[in-house]
Structure formats: C-alpha cells, structure tokens
Amino acid sequence: MKAGPAREAPGPAAVSFRGVSRHFGDVRAVDGVDLDIAPGEFFAMLGPSGSGKTTCLRLIAGFEQPTAGTIAIFGQAVDGVPAYRRPVNTVFQDYALFPHMNVLDNVCYGLRIRGVPRRQRELQGREALALVKLAGMEARRPGQLSGGQRQRVALARALVVQPRVLLLDEPLGALDLKLREEMQGELKGLHRRLGLAFVFVTHDQGEALSMADRVAVFNEGRIVQVAAPEEIYERPRTRFVADFVGGSNVIAADxxxxxxxxxxxxxxxxxxxxxxxxxxxxxxxxxxxxxxxxxxxxxxxxxxxxxxxxxxxxxxxxxxxxxxxxxxxxxxxxxxxxxxxxxxx
Amino acid sequence: MSAAADLGMPGDSLLRRISDVLLARRGFYLLLLLVPPLLWLGVVYLGSLFALLAESLFSIDDFSGVVVREPTLATFRQLLQPANLDVIIRTVTIAATVTILAVIVAFPIAYYAARYARGRTKAAFYLLIMMPLWSSYLVKVYAWKLLLAKEGAIGWTFDAVGLRPLLDAVLAIPVIGGPSLSTSYIGMVLVFLYLWIPFMVLPVQAALERVPGNLIEASGDLGASPRQTFRRVILPLALPGIVAGAIFTFSLTLGDYIVPEIVGPSSLILGQVVYIQQGTAGNVPLAAAFSVVPIVIMGLLLAIAKRMGAFDAL
Structure with missing residues (x-):
C-alpha cells in the first residue's frame, strides 16, 4: 500500500524503524516494524491495548531498547542511546509531574538539567506556560491542578526543551469528553505553530483520524496499515482495520x-x-x-x-x-x- | 419493626439496633472509637511524660538528698557542667554517626526492595529485614560482644586472611579506637547500626515504593542522567522516609543504656546517666533534666528538616 509521508521533506526521516522488534520473553510486543515519520508530521499510532503502539513510542523515547532492528532519529542510529541523550521528549499518559516541585520548577526541570541559568530558564518556562495557556499558575503544586491543567504542564515541560520530536502517550485518555475535544484542537494548533513532528499514541480511532496527518494501525505488534486518515477510513487494508476504525460492514468473500x-x-x-x-x-x-x-x-x-x-x-x-x-x-x-x-x- | 418484616428485611436484634444508632450518629461513633486510645495517649502516656518534665524543674538538696519541690532551673544549669555536657556531646555524636551510617547502609537495600524485588524476592526481603527483630535484644547485644571481642570471630577472621595489622591500625585511631573492637566506639556504633537498621530500611523502602516509575522515566526523558535523576527526583521524594528512619535510629540511640553497658569504652552515654541518676544516685530531677535533652534535640532536628522541605512531598 502506498503511504508516503504527508509532507515531503528533504533529508532524513524524523524517526525511522527498520525491522524493529521488542520481545519480552515469549511476548512479541513489537514484531518487525518498519516505519518512517517525516519531520513536522503529526503521526498517530492507533490500535487496541497490547497492540504494540505504546512500546513503539517507548522505543523512540529510549525507555526500551529493541531486541532486533534499528531505530534512527533524524538519520542518527540511536541503538543503545539512553533516553536522556535523545532529542525527543514525551508527554506521559498520566503526566508524571514531579510532586515535590511547583508548576514552574516542573516546566524548568529540563532546562535546569541542561545548566541554563535560573533567570533565563524561568523566562523560558513562563513563555512555555503562556503557550499552553497556564500563565499565572507558576507557584501551584501539581496536586492542586485539574487533569486538564496537569496535561498542559506536562506539554509545556516537554516543549520547553525544544525537542525535535514530541511523543504523546495517550495524552487525552484521562480527560473528560469536552476537555478532550478542546485539547485536540489545541494540540493541532500547537503542532501547526511549532512545526515539529508529533507522534501520538491512542486507542481512540476518532482522535487519530481527526488529528493526524497519517495513521499507523497496530495489531499484535505489527503495523497493519499506514496511510492518511481518509485512506484508512475509506480503504481499510484488512478486516482488522475495517473493524477497528469505525465499524465497517465486512462482507464474506463468497x-x-x-x-x-x-x-x-x-x-x-x-x-x-x-x-x-x-x-x-x-x-x-x-x-x-x-x-x-x-x-x-x-x-x-x-x-x-x-x-x-x-x-x-x-x-x-x-x-x-x-x-x-x-x-x-x-x-x-x-x-x-x-x-x-x-x-x- | 413490622414494616421491616413486610419488606423482607432482617428483623431487629439488639446488635442491629446498636449499629443503626452508630450509623446515624457519626460523631458518637467516632467518639467511641477514639476514647480508649485518647485516654491512653493523653492521660497515661503524655501525663507521665509531663510529670517527668515537671520533676526536672525540681532540685535535690545536696546534704539530705531529698527532692526540693520548688520550681527552679538549677538542675538544668547542672547539665552545662563540663562532665554532663561531655556526656551530651558524646551521645549526640554517636547517635548522629549511627544515623548517617544507617542511611548509607539502608538506602541501597531499600532501593533494591522497592524498585526491583518482586513476589518471592520481596517476601524474602521482608523476612530478612524483620528477622533480627524477632530475637531478644539482649541476646543480640551479647552475641555482638562475642563477635567483637579480641579473640572473637571478627578478630579471628582478620587473622585468618592476614589482615590483623589493618584491624590493629583501625583500633589505634585515637578516641574511636581501643584495646579491642568490643571496648571501642567503633564496636558500639556497629552494634547500634545492626540493631536499628530495620527501622531505617522500612520507612525508606515505603517512601521509595511510592515514587512512580514514570517520574524516573520523565526525568531521564528531560535529559537528566541517572545521577541527576537520583539527586533531583528520587532523593527528595525519599527524604520523608529517610527523616522518619533517622528519627527512629537517632532517638533510639539517644535513649539506649544497655548497649553502652555491654559494648564500648567505660565512659558513659546519656541513657546510662539517666539510669544511674534515677537509680543508684537517687537524683531524679537530674535524671529528668537529662531526659529532656533528647526531646529538645529531636524537636530541633524535626524543625530543621521541615524548614529544609523534607516533608514537602508528603
């Protein structure tokens, strides 16, 4: 199935997988995945739980190492490179904010680690908070924030260190419907403004179809189809895709x-x-x-x-x-x- | 009653009626739950503690040895005499040493148990940590005295591997050394360390257990090396546990009088002085004044810990 990157860009792919597998004992969480994500692309990984999409994200982030195959980020092989030396940042499913720091310190954490002087990092931190519409919340503790606000802090914390690829692990899963729709729009807007690659893991097909430039549908550790949302919806490659993406009628071969x-x-x-x-x-x-x-x-x-x-x-x-x-x-x-x-x- | 029977609900019994009353009146229910422990804590425990503190404000008549029941700070002033101050400083130094060593020894054990041990390994861990608490304290201290004695197992081991000179060199260090391990401060600190280690491991492990794994991943994701993650995320979040453990090890050492009787040099530490003053010397006010010292020190330490933000993560 032809599935070129949505935006043709010169140079290497933001993220590329070549025959990547991640096995846990007998469990093949990811099994021989090939993948190219273009720079600046909004890429969704869609699939039921246990389909390998989150493991793929963790492989990009560096929390897992592949048992076979090679991953490259902007053309650089990252085999054995730990998470803290990769130019990617993650927005975690349950946000993973540091409970012993206030909002501003959470956002400035990455800059502090990089040795940015206090004055400068706090300036950048405040800018990032303004970007996610949280100005004025600097002194709050994560425990005092609503789910939606925590989500925004997590986003600001990842964006402030200027990643080349932003990884989002079911970032909207814990939000209620109205907030989720609002955040979908905002994520889309942020992506447009920042122009960096977003890799978005979700099990919600509606979310994947409405937000992504391209969608990869995962099943049992493999990618079943990679294509633009319209293509996925109109022309599912297999019965699994037809079933999982929007409940199509599947007609038997005879x-x-x-x-x-x-x-x-x-x-x-x-x-x-x-x-x-x-x-x-x-x-x-x-x-x-x-x-x-x-x-x-x-x-x-x-x-x-x-x-x-x-x-x-x-x-x-x-x-x-x-x-x-x-x-x-x-x-x-x-x-x-x-x-x-x-x-x- | 008949209505309840009509609805097929269980009939009234006395017990059921009591529980109905308790459910309807939550305040009464709480009161009933809290009165016995509050009586114990408020009257028996705190009452006797305050009686002790009051005793420290009395003094003793030097000639008759009779307690003079008039409030005075004279007894507290006695604490500042060089010999008594010496005891306090010595005791605090030993307690601080034991506490610091306990943190160093306990942290890796607690970290392993919290982050890596699962299932059977974890059960084995709890068993190993708790097992020393099952046997008599006295037996353990005497066992250590034998281990540490000049002809004991530790000395023998050093002999066997030809490291006797090393042991002698350590024992030759002034102040902390001595004729043998069992009569030196080194030996005393080792015994304290052994006795109190569970009290440090368990709270630290509990604190580490509550640090979600994704915080550590998030820290790495944001560029922190494992060392930076330890310093900026793991340690601050484990600090309440470390402080809790330190309170145990520090105050237990401050108050102990049996270990220094059996192991270590002949100079007294605080617990022994309290024991002697209220017993053989019959100077209960001075004993009481000495007992105030650990309370004040613990209060100060907790205030400092709070100011340093040790409890921010709670």
Whole structure:
C-alpha cells in the first residue's frame, strides 16, 4: 500500500524503524516494524491495548531498547542511546509531574538539567506556560491542578526543551469528553505553530483520524496499515482495520464473489448504504433485501441494524428522513464502487 | 419493626439496633472509637511524660538528698557542667554517626526492595529485614560482644586472611579506637547500626515504593542522567522516609543504656546517666533534666528538616 509521508521533506526521516522488534520473553510486543515519520508530521499510532503502539513510542523515547532492528532519529542510529541523550521528549499518559516541585520548577526541570541559568530558564518556562495557556499558575503544586491543567504542564515541560520530536502517550485518555475535544484542537494548533513532528499514541480511532496527518494501525505488534486518515477510513487494508476504525460492514468473500466475481473480503461503510428504492437512484448499485432488527437514534444520523440473507448489515442514514420501524423489510443498496475489496488478513 | 418484616428485611436484634444508632450518629461513633486510645495517649502516656518534665524543674538538696519541690532551673544549669555536657556531646555524636551510617547502609537495600524485588524476592526481603527483630535484644547485644571481642570471630577472621595489622591500625585511631573492637566506639556504633537498621530500611523502602516509575522515566526523558535523576527526583521524594528512619535510629540511640553497658569504652552515654541518676544516685530531677535533652534535640532536628522541605512531598 502506498503511504508516503504527508509532507515531503528533504533529508532524513524524523524517526525511522527498520525491522524493529521488542520481545519480552515469549511476548512479541513489537514484531518487525518498519516505519518512517517525516519531520513536522503529526503521526498517530492507533490500535487496541497490547497492540504494540505504546512500546513503539517507548522505543523512540529510549525507555526500551529493541531486541532486533534499528531505530534512527533524524538519520542518527540511536541503538543503545539512553533516553536522556535523545532529542525527543514525551508527554506521559498520566503526566508524571514531579510532586515535590511547583508548576514552574516542573516546566524548568529540563532546562535546569541542561545548566541554563535560573533567570533565563524561568523566562523560558513562563513563555512555555503562556503557550499552553497556564500563565499565572507558576507557584501551584501539581496536586492542586485539574487533569486538564496537569496535561498542559506536562506539554509545556516537554516543549520547553525544544525537542525535535514530541511523543504523546495517550495524552487525552484521562480527560473528560469536552476537555478532550478542546485539547485536540489545541494540540493541532500547537503542532501547526511549532512545526515539529508529533507522534501520538491512542486507542481512540476518532482522535487519530481527526488529528493526524497519517495513521499507523497496530495489531499484535505489527503495523497493519499506514496511510492518511481518509485512506484508512475509506480503504481499510484488512478486516482488522475495517473493524477497528469505525465499524465497517465486512462482507464474506463468497458473498462478494456472487456480486463482483472476485472472491475477496470486502468492506462497506454504513453511511454508503441507502434504504431508498434503488430504482430511483443513479449509477451501478448492488441491492440487498434485508429485515430491520434495530434502529438507534444518534442525533444527526440513525443507525439501522439489519439482517440480510448473508448476515448482519448496518446502515447509517440521515435522521431527518421518514422513521423506520423494526421488523420491516427493506431494500438496502450501495454503489458498486463503494464496495472496497480487502486483502485477506 | 413490622414494616421491616413486610419488606423482607432482617428483623431487629439488639446488635442491629446498636449499629443503626452508630450509623446515624457519626460523631458518637467516632467518639467511641477514639476514647480508649485518647485516654491512653493523653492521660497515661503524655501525663507521665509531663510529670517527668515537671520533676526536672525540681532540685535535690545536696546534704539530705531529698527532692526540693520548688520550681527552679538549677538542675538544668547542672547539665552545662563540663562532665554532663561531655556526656551530651558524646551521645549526640554517636547517635548522629549511627544515623548517617544507617542511611548509607539502608538506602541501597531499600532501593533494591522497592524498585526491583518482586513476589518471592520481596517476601524474602521482608523476612530478612524483620528477622533480627524477632530475637531478644539482649541476646543480640551479647552475641555482638562475642563477635567483637579480641579473640572473637571478627578478630579471628582478620587473622585468618592476614589482615590483623589493618584491624590493629583501625583500633589505634585515637578516641574511636581501643584495646579491642568490643571496648571501642567503633564496636558500639556497629552494634547500634545492626540493631536499628530495620527501622531505617522500612520507612525508606515505603517512601521509595511510592515514587512512580514514570517520574524516573520523565526525568531521564528531560535529559537528566541517572545521577541527576537520583539527586533531583528520587532523593527528595525519599527524604520523608529517610527523616522518619533517622528519627527512629537517632532517638533510639539517644535513649539506649544497655548497649553502652555491654559494648564500648567505660565512659558513659546519656541513657546510662539517666539510669544511674534515677537509680543508684537517687537524683531524679537530674535524671529528668537529662531526659529532656533528647526531646529538645529531636524537636530541633524535626524543625530543621521541615524548614529544609523534607516533608514537602508528603
């Protein structure tokens, strides 16, 4: 699958993996991963828990060393280089703020380690806090902050030392929905302004699709697909991607063969399925008779669960149309080109 | 009652009614819980402590040996006599030495136990640390006296590996040396160190256990070498545990009178003086005044530790 970097940049990749594995005893947390992250790219690593995405992040940060393969950061191999000598910084899942320091000292920690004089580092620290909209909080202790504020301190603390790659480990996981949406926008804005590579680990497909330039979907220690969000969503490479990213309908190979003559599994997005009379619709369409089993109201859309003769089928239709009762027979149809053939997983 | 029966709830019994009352009146419940320990702590423990302190404000009639029950600071002034001041300085120095050595010995053990030991290893660790506490204190001290004696196992080992001159050279150091380990301050400090080490290891280990691993990773991530991480993150967060352990080792040494009776040179330390003054010498006010010394020293140390921010991480 072609999946070039979103922004072509001259010079080496910000992060590159070549055949990288990390095994813990018999457990293959990361298994033969190849990866290139472009400088300035917003790159999401998406997958269920235990899929290896966090281990990949820790391999970049230097908290883990690969059992096989090579990792390079801006063309420099970092085999055996410890975390404290890598030009990358991490925003931890639960923030990992130092409880015995106030907000400003937390933010200035990296500068202090680098021997920046107090006056200068506090100036930079205050700037970083202003960047994440926390000016005036300098003297607070981490324990006195809300989850969202801690998140911002962690962000400022990582950014103030000017990393070349910023690693974010499920940074929004502990926030409530409203705050999460707000922070998504702010992270996107920060990324645009700072222009450095962000590597973002998440198990939330919505988050990955809405924020990233490119998404790598992980499963069982391997990357299943790397592509732009639209590509991932519209053309999932395998059944796993189709399932994990936004609950596509997966159609068995023999059914697909009866429709197209090709015996391969295919996916069809719920919003591509229409329940109106197919005769009134243009184009080459595939029509399936089905019985409605459940209708769920989702605000703008209605999720219609149906049973066709080959199995369950889900459609997502505008809620504005006529109400559909459970148990009625419908004719579900979709454009032939909306059916996306997948590789066998 | 019948309503409860109708709803199929358990019927009333006396115990159930009591627990209903306790649940409804939280204040009463708390009072009931706290009265016995408060009685003990407030009346028996603090009461006798204050009685002791009051005693230190009395003096003794030099001729009759009778306690004069009039408030005076004369007894405290006696503490400043060279011989008594000597005892205080000697005792504080020994206690400080024991405490510093205990931190040095205990920290790596506690660090290993907190960060690396898991499962069985951890259980073994607790067992090994606690086991010395199971046997009699006296037996342990006498055992050490035998180990440290001139013909004891330690001297014998030095002989066997041909390092006798080294041991002799150490014992030749003025003040801390002596004719043998068992009659020197070195021996006394070793015995104290052995006796109190669990009291240092356990609080330090508890403090280190509460340092989340990701703080250490975060420190490294921000560019700190392991050494810098230790100094700026691990040590400050372990400090409350170290202070707690130091309170144990320091105050236990300050108050002990058995170890210096059995091991070490003949010059007295504070606990022995208290013992002699209230016993054979019959000078209870002076004994009481001596007992105030460790209390004041501990108070000062805690105030300094607090000012240095030792409890900021709590």
């Amino acid at each position: 059914v697909v063969k009866s429709w197209t003559g090709t015996a391969r599994e295919a996916s069809i997005r719920p919003e591509k399925i229409v329940l109106a009379d197919p005769a009134t619709l243009p184009g080459d369409r595939i029509t399936v008779p089905a019985t409605v089993t459940e209708v769920l109201y989702h605000g703008a859309m209605r999720r219609v669960e149906m049973r066709a003769d080959f199995g369950p089928l889900v459609a997502s239709i505008p809620a504005a149309g006529a109400a559909i009762g459970e148990g009625i027979a419908v004719r579900a149809s979709f454009a032939r080109e909306a059916l996306h053939l997948m590789e066998s997983a």
